[in-house]
Amino acid sequence: MAFNIFITGIGGQGVVSAGTIIAEAALAEGLRIRSSDATGLAQRGGSVHSQIKMGDEVSSAILHTGTADVILGFEPLEASRWAHMLKPEGVAIVNSNPVYPVTVKNGMLKYPDIEEQKKVFKERGARNIWLDGRALTERLGNMRVLNSLMIGFTAAKTRLPISLDTLRRVIAEKVPGRTVAVNLKAFDMGYKVGREEP
Amino acid sequence: MESVVSDSIKGAPDLDSQELEHPILLMGNHAIARGALEAGVRVVAGYPGTPSSEILTSLAGDADRHGVHVEWSTNEKVAYEVAYGAALGGVRALVTTKHLGVNVLSDALLVSAYTGVNGGLVVVTADDIHPFSSQNAEDTRYYARLAKIPCIEPTNVQEAKDMMSDAFRISEALQLPVLFRVTDRICHAKSDATLGEINRLDREPSFVKDDARYVMIAPNARRRVSWLNAQMDAAAALSENYPGNRIDMADSPELGVIASGVTYEHTVEALNVLGLRGRVSVLKLTFTNPLPRQMIASFLKVHRKVLVVEEIEPIIEKEVNSVAHQLGIKSKIHGRLDGFIPREHELTPDRVGSGVTRILKLDDSSLEMPEYKTPEMIRRIPNLCAGCPHAASYYALKQAVKRMGGGGAVTGDRGCYNQGTNPPLSAIDTCVCMGASISMASGLYHAGVEGPIVAVIGDGTFLHNGVQPLVNAVHNTADITVMILDNGWTGMTGHQPNANTGITATGKHVPKVSIEEMVRASGVKHVQVVSPYDVKETIYAIVAAMKHKGPAVVVSRQVCPVQDHRLRKRAGEKLSFTRYAVNPERCTGCLQCVNSVGCPALDITDGRIKINQAQCIGCGVCAQVCPLKAIEVKH
Numbered sequence: 001m002a003f004n005i006f007i008t009g010i011g012g013q014g015v016v017s018a019g020t021i022i023a024e025a026a027l028a029e030g031l032r033i034r035s036s037d038a039t040g041l042a043q044r045g046g047s048v049h050s051q052i053k054m055g056d057e058v059s060s061a062i063l064h065t066g067t068a069d070v071i072l073g074f075e076p077l078e079a080s081r082w083a084h085m086l087k088p089e090g091v092a093i094v095n096s097n098p099v100y101p102v103t104v105k106n107g108m109l110k111y112p113d114i115e116e117q118k119k120v121f122k123e124r125g126a127r128n129i130w131l132d133g134r135a136l137t138e139r140l141g142n143m144r145v146l147n148s149l150m151i152g153f154t155a156a157k158t159r160l161p162i163s164l165d166t167l168r169r170v171i172a173e174k175v176p177g178r179t180v181a182v183n184l185k186a187f188d189m190g191y192k193v194g195r196e197e198p
Numbered sequence: 199m200e201s202v203v204s205d206s207i208k209g210a211p212d213l214d215s216q217e218l219e220h221p222i223l224l225m226g227n228h229a230i231a232r233g234a235l236e237a238g239v240r241v242v243a244g245y246p247g248t249p250s251s252e253i254l255t256s257l258a259g260d261a262d263r264h265g266v267h268v269e270w271s272t273n274e275k276v277a278y279e280v281a282y283g284a285a286l287g288g289v290r291a292l293v294t295t296k297h298l299g300v301n302v303l304s305d306a307l308l309v310s311a312y313t314g315v316n317g318g319l320v321v322v323t324a325d326d327i328h329p330f331s332s333q334n335a336e337d338t339r340y341y342a343r344l345a346k347i348p349c350i351e352p353t354n355v356q357e358a359k360d361m362m363s364d365a366f367r368i369s370e371a372l373q374l375p376v377l378f379r380v381t382d383r384i385c386h387a388k389s390d391a392t393l394g395e396i397n398r399l400d401r402e403p404s405f406v407k408d409d410a411r412y413v414m415i416a417p418n419a420r421r422r423v424s425w426l427n428a429q430m431d432a433a434a435a436l437s438e439n440y441p442g443n444r445i446d447m448a449d450s451p452e453l454g455v456i457a458s459g460v461t462y463e464h465t466v467e468a469l470n471v472l473g474l475r476g477r478v479s480v481l482k483l484t485f486t487n488p489l490p491r492q493m494i495a496s497f498l499k500v501h502r503k504v505l506v507v508e509e510i511e512p513i514i515e516k517e518v519n520s521v522a523h524q525l526g527i528k529s530k531i532h533g534r535l536d537g538f539i540p541r542e543h544e545l546t547p548d549r550v551g552s553g554v555t556r557i558l559k560l561d562d563s564s565l566e567m568p569e570y571k572t573p574e575m576i577r578r579i580p581n582l583c584a585g586c587p588h589a590a591s592y593y594a595l596k597q598a599v600k601r602m603g604g605g606g607a608v609t610g611d612r613g614c615y616n617q618g619t620n621p622p623l624s625a626i627d628t629c630v631c632m633g634a635s636i637s638m639a640s641g642l643y644h645a646g647v648e649g650p651i652v653a654v655i656g657d658g659t660f661l662h663n664g665v666q667p668l669v670n671a672v673h674n675t676a677d678i679t680v681m682i683l684d685n686g687w688t689g690m691t692g693h694q695p696n697a698n699t700g701i702t703a704t705g706k707h708v709p710k711v712s713i714e715e716m717v718r719a720s721g722v723k724h725v726q727v728v729s730p731y732d733v734k735e736t737i738y739a740i741v742a743a744m745k746h747k748g749p750a751v752v753v754s755r756q757v758c759p760v761q762d763h764r765l766r767k768r769a770g771e772k773l774s775f776t777r778y779a780v781n782p783e784r785c786t787g788c789l790q791c792v793n794s795v796g797c798p799a800l801d802i803t804d805g806r807i808k809i810n811q812a813q814c815i816g817c818g819v820c821a822q823v824c825p826l827k828a829i830e831v832k833h
Contacts, residue, residue: 023223032390033223035387036386036388037388039386046578059354059463059466059470060466060467062464065548067471081573101577101581102622102792102796102798103579103621106796108621110576112576
């Protein structure tokens with residue numbers, strides 16, 4: 001058994017935190033872990049990703065191209081950038097709210113059209129599911145729980161080999177004390193939305 | 199965007215963990231720190247540098263409890279000399295650095311190999327070999343060969359911890375410093391890992407005088423070089439028998455891969471994904487200087503074809519070729535030298551797998567390698583944070599240069615502020631190595647380049663290696679302007695304290711060094727301290743410094759808001775900021791604010807500027823920059 005997740009987004013969105021939660025939860029399920037984070041310029045709004053392998057036998061902290069079961073994209077452009085990591089039978093879960101680089105804001109570059117980005121995944125033959133993370137977290141009154149929401153959604157939509165109880169327990173352990181309740185709410189909401197959507 | 203979420207996670211494994219039975223999730227840098235504690239380290243010194251910084255940061259948190267001295271030193275050479283001194287005193291000592299720091303400490307390293315050490319001395323070098331966030335991609339394993347010291351390259355997080363103890367033992371067995379070489383995929387990797395007991399070697403430190411050994415004047419050095427060569431012969435025997443050097447024989451081997459460090463794990467991963475485990479043997483190398491030449495020879499003898507994978511230079515590959523040549527072994531040796539492995543950049547399972555299949559395909563055309571198209575997407579350039587004082591300093595600098603008639607050059611240095619090269623700031627013309635801004639500016643001045651010559655350097659970098667260039671500029675009368683961007687912290691690498699912060703690595707409050715007093719003591723006659731948030735004053739100060747005959751310094755001082763806010767929040771303070779808003783009747787959407795400072799708190803919706811209140815910290819720079827006074831304080 002092996003299950004690979006590639007989480008991607010920009011600094012400050014909670015990408016690395018989500019990776020840590022998933023890796024800790026997988027470890028708690030008795031799986032072995034290889035994971036690596038690329039956070040070079042995270043504090044400066046740069047691209048960030050976290051890749052996690054879990055299974056009975058794992059090697060290398062870098063995924064081989066085409067072996068991710070799930071791409072968890074916290075930002076559209078950052079998700080599409082890594083589409084080649086996905087298995088053809090894999091699934092991309094993408095938060096649909098773009099964060100524009102300053103070079104897009106001042107007109108130097110054009111942000112790629114969302115429909116074009118969806119095509120990138122279709123070309124790989126992979127499913128891609130988009131959700132409006134901002135609208136959902138606004139309902140919870142806290143924009144900083146996107147990662148818990150995305151994990152909940154992933155638990156509903158994929159064959160993530162981690163029980164809901166374990167995920168909830170690890171989230172409660174890992175997030176700051178005063179935000180445990182809202183993070184668990186976000187996780188439950190993500191899971192519920194994931195179950196309800198076709 | 200500030201990384202509040204990732205900072206608030208309680209994910210860092212406790213170095214004190216008593217969980218010895220079950221594996222815990224461990225980050226590579228924490229594994230190295232834990233390994234040092236398990237080995238009984240007493241003195242730790244380093245300088246921050248990605249990807250090495252968390253090794254020392256995590257040790258600092260537990261230093262007092264474990265009776266370990268942990269310090270951020272002024273630079274890597276100082277760090278090395280502190281640790282070396284401790285090792286001469288008989289205790290185990292650790293140095294942490296990124297690859298560029300090895301260049302800095304190499305002066306001491308090469309001579310210290312002649313005297314040797316008493317307590318174990320291990321230098322962890324975290325090589326950014328891609329590079330992801332460095333000026334170059336360097337293979338520090340050359341230094342192990344240059345200095346004639348052993349080199350250990352762990353292949354994963356567990357080994358990074360376990361092999362620290364090995365490295366200290368090897369160091370003491372040979373009386374030599376050991377280079378412990380890791381890369382980003384160890385440092386910032388996380389893995390399940392099993393911990394060992396933390397060891398307190400209760401050794402009595404002592405220094406036994408021995409001038410023939412420790413006073414490296416030429417006659418003594420001539421004797422010690424023979425000793426050093428003999429120690430390296432002994433090291434070769436250790437390497438042959440080191441359990442971390444191992445052959446995994448395939449059932450029916452068509453190819454042998456020789457892999458060191460993390461590339462061993464990439465090789466295993468690639469062979470698994472491609473289903474080639476049964477056809478390809480692997481020689482795993484972790485003790486890589488000196489190499490186990492006999493083991494390599496025996497591997498070559500049973501593999502007609504060999505692929506050498508390593509990061510980032512073909513060092514082992516050349517030595518494998520030399521073994522084959524020496525013994526007349528006819529195996530075909532592939533690697534970076536003949537292009538079967540790409541010449542540059544980090545290796546991945548893909549890149550190793552591609553090399554393996556290309557070689558096997560020479561005999562087996564049925565072998566298909568899946569192809570993957572990488573989507574082409576625009577690059578997301580990193581930017582300075584919302585309200586970053588560096589952005590304001592750069593705006594003022596560009597205005598000052600314009601007022602002086604343009605031309606000249608802005609030599610930059612290493613730190614967050616080298617993001618000032620990116621649009622829209624595009625404010626610096628060079629970035630080479632720590633402290634080079636000031637000396638290069640001097641050179642440009644002496645060459646006779648017209649226009650204002652300005653060096654831009656941060657406070658940490660100035661203390662690291664900028665003081666001597668400034669003394670030199672004064673002594674040799676370079677008419678340059680030096681801007682010291684003083685935000686009080688070594689920011690780029692994760693806000694470590696430096697001598698200008700007034701806090702030590704372990705959090706003790708100590709007197710600050712005064713930058714302006716150091717500048718004056720260097721002989722600089724024109725020194726002015728400004729806040730870059732006062733745009734006009736900063737422009738005036740820079741213009742005045744440029745007009746001054748002789749070297750002049752502007753200290754642009756504003757504490758890093760990211761760190762300042764983090765610490766104040768941690769202390770329970772409720773932060774409030776001056777709120778700014780765009781007056782839509784005045785704003786014409788000229789984008790001057792965005793193009794002047796590129797603040798990420800400036801959003802654009804339908805051609806109109808809006809201030810993102812979640813990000814804005816109220817520095818007021820955009821309001822000062824707006825030509826139409828359209829950005830106003832919100833009451």
